[in-house]
Amino acid sequence: MILNKTTLSLATGVLLSCALSTAHAATVIASVSEKGKAQLGNAVVYAFPVAGLTESEKNGGKQIIDQIDKEFVPHVSAIQTGTSVDFPNHDKIRHHVYSFSPAKSFEIPLYKGTPASPIKFEQPGVVKLGCNIHDWMAANVFITDTPYFGISDASGNVVLRDLPAGSYKIYVWHPQQTADTNSTAQQVVLKDVESQAVSFMVEKKKQWVPFRAPTSAASSY
Ligand SMILES: [Cu+2]
Numbered sequence: 001m002i003l004n005k006t007t008l009s010l011a012t013g014v015l016l017s018c019a020l021s022t023a024h025a026a027t028v029i030a031s032v033s034e035k036g037k038a039q040l041g042n043a044v045v046y047a048f049p050v051a052g053l054t055e056s057e058k059n060g061g062k063q064i065i066d067q068i069d070k071e072f073v074p075h076v077s078a079i080q081t082g083t084s085v086d087f088p089n090h091d092k093i094r095h096h097v098y099s100f101s102p103a104k105s106f107e108i109p110l111y112k113g114t115p116a117s118p119i120k121f122e123q124p125g126v127v128k129l130g131c132n133i134h135d136w137m138a139a140n141v142f143i144t145d146t147p148y149f150g151i152s153d154a155s156g157n158v159v160l161r162d163l164p165a166g167s168y169k170i171y172v173w174h175p176q177q178t179a180d181t182n183s184t185a186q187q188v189v190l191k192d193v194e195s196q197a198v199s200f201m202v203e204k205k206k207q208w209v210p211f212r213a214p215t216s217a218a219s220s221y
Helices: 005-020
Strands: 026-034 044-049 062-064 066-068 071-073 076-080 083-086 095-099 106-111 119-121 125-131 138-144 149-151 157-163 166-173 186-190 195-202
Touching: 026 044, 026 166, 026 186, 044 076, 044 138, 044 157, 076 083, 076 149, 149 157, 166 195, 186 195
Parallel strands: 026 195, 062 083, 076 138
Antiparallel strands: 026 157, 044 149, 044 166, 066 071, 083 119, 095 106, 095 125, 125 138, 166 186
16 A cells, blocks of 8 residues: 555544544444334434443433413423433413323422423333323423433434444334334444444324314413
């Protein structure tokens, strides 16, 4: 190989980017589709190392679930166990956020603005959110111990980055999925620097959606 200035600077650049990012991490490129239909958004794809999580992989952080125009935004959130979530209300009216889900049961009684304390989610599982005032307001929080997760976009795509090399089980979860999420596991072996593609087919059950009255400028509740 003939070394010139360009190859040298390229090589230095590659070495630098390796040193700066998580060393030699792997990437998972997942594609989620709905059975018999098109690509599926709002699906959570998450990867667990078969060898188990290290202490440094158990984090939890901060997240926001907004209330805008009498809807929760986003409709589906994925967070790591131990994450604190703020529920700011950006409407001019009051909301009353609650969950009866075993993974986290709580309520924030009628309020405007941002509640003083966030809600901490300390158990993995699924939490369904509602508002006592507006029946159609609904959102889902998927809580998982692993830091390796993402939510599919409208094209069904999710990219999980910075996974250390090793064996993983990769799963999918969607709020209307018929299958138990544990049954969706696909085992893969991830190698340094490489990307690996996985695809999931989700079967959805029908969902009853409460009627939302047309928005009116005069509406005050
Ligand atoms: Cu509300």
